[in-house]
Amino acid sequence: MNRYQQELEKRKETKLLRKLPIASDQIDFYSNDYLGFARSNELFANISKAHAHIEPKLSGSTGSRLLSGNSTYAESVEKSIAAFHGMASALIFSSGYNANVGLLSALGKKGITFISDELIHASMIDGIRLSIADKLKFKHNNLEDLEKKLTKVQGEKIVLVESIYSMDGDIAPLKDILELCRHHQAELIVDEAHAIGVFGETGEGMCSSLGIQNDVLASVVTFGKAMGIHGAAVLGEKWLKDYLINFSRSFIYSTAPPNHQLASIKCAYEYNEKSAASRAELQANIAHFIGQINGSSKQNWLKSESQIQSLIIPGNDQVIAAAKNLRESGFNILPIRSPSVPIGGERLRISLHSYNTTEEIDQLFSIINKWDQNN
Ligand SMILES: Cc1ncc(COP(=O)(O)O)c(C=O)c1O
Structure with a gap:
């Protein structure tokens, strides 16, 4: 094994090996297509x-x-x-x-x-x-x-x-x-x-x-x-x-x-x-999301007024498990692990979009709240 392969092995052992996932069509709380332009037929x-x-x-x-x-x-x-x-x-x-x-x-x-x-x-x-x-x-x-x-x-x-x-x-x-x-x-x-x-x-x-x-x-x-x-x-x-x-x-x-x-x-x-309506929809979703954060107890949300919202779940294993749990319910959300963020700052990074619905946001919170109670 050469030194580069050894480094890859080390990443595998520490569960930090990066792989290229194929984009899925699950509910999108992970892409940067905040206003839906990338998917616009027009x-x-x-x-x-x-x-x-x-x-x-x-x-x-x-x-x-x-x-x-x-x-x-x-x-x-x-x-x-x-x-x-x-x-x-x-x-x-x-x-x-x-x-x-x-x-x-x-x-x-x-x-x-x-x-x-x-x-x-x-x-x-x-x-x-x-x-x-x-x-x-x-x-x-x-x-x-x-x-x-x-x-x-x-x-x-x-x-x-x-x-x-x-x-x-x-x-x-x-x-x-x-x-x-x-x-x-x-x-x-x-x-x-x-x-x-x-x-x-x-x-x-x-x-x-x-x-x-x-x-x-x-x-x-x-x-x-x-x-x-x-x-x-x-x-x-x-x-x-x-x-x-x-x-x-x-x-x-x-x-x-x-x-x-x-x-x-x-x-x-x-x-x-021409996209003032999409911007307004995104802002409404941000407001709804922040309202949900304010209504939920004891969770470790970072304070943000933008379309990027993060829930701190310390530990790489824990944050990966939380993202997997959401994926199994049809939600695509990125787990951000250390060393991409400092140890203890591991998080679910949630991207909001103009095309997310309030029902999707509410469902997301209900899954996160249930997860929180059980872990
Ligand atoms: C703050 C910031 N600057 C620059 C970039 C790089 O932009 P691009 O993806 O067009 O290379 C990114 C993308 O992740 C970013 O988040």
Whole structure:
């Protein structure tokens, strides 16, 4: 057995071996398709139609944007993304992972310190790792600790946060964070992966809806969650786009998104603008879900006002058993184990959607309550 196989064995023994499950059609409390865009026949048809009309007809983009892969269509999609968010520019990346890695590795120069919330996403962590900047964490959503770290660091600093946290579902106090950043001459970067589509009157995300989109150094919007498709964009000033085109390695050394992806992004944004009803349905489901939490006793729910809700069930075996129990009743819910979360913070991560019904939510609570009584 080689060292890699030994590592796999160890994962098997500790019940941490990852496997690829086939998506099932059980009741969906696990996907990121918060507004049902991914399953929308209308959006699917719009994308096919838009794709068929793009000239020249190309299945692939044929190269990096800096070589043969750029087009007036790509540039027009970026212009419309920037306009929608009220930002000067947008640069499309093939995924949110690549956007965060490409953004932070490019900006993280010598003499700069990244000060990041301890719960930022792995893609931001990897971007920091690829940079040569210094790094420091602050306690999750803790303004006091952030201020302490901002005071401690001399020189240029960039604070990194998510607007809605992907695991805990809580919301960053962006205005307060921005004020602290201003006071300490720090820049701010916000990952809006779980906010776009969901927050703001037209799903523009937290930065635009709070009116601070032009006060942050950059924000990252991703299209694989509420937008129902795939890809991402970095939003910011024009110089930032120029800088990334010149220095962001995951942008430069990668084949450009093909027309189908660009058409998907364009159509998803158009569809999003017409989706106020889905956003309202999702908000109603969030309110109903929180009402159920408030009505249930002694359970260890994390406080969240978003579509991501988490029930702490300490122990990998225990959380896996709880998810299995729900699956057997027809509910798809992800058990999040350590080390993805700290030991003791193992949880059921429940994603709410516009298309979940109140009956499904009530049934879910009844199963969880029964489980809780028996375990
Ligand atoms: C907060 C956050 N940022 C970035 C990403 C990466 O985005 P993508 O899935 O488009 O690569 C994710 C996806 O899991 C995420 O949750």
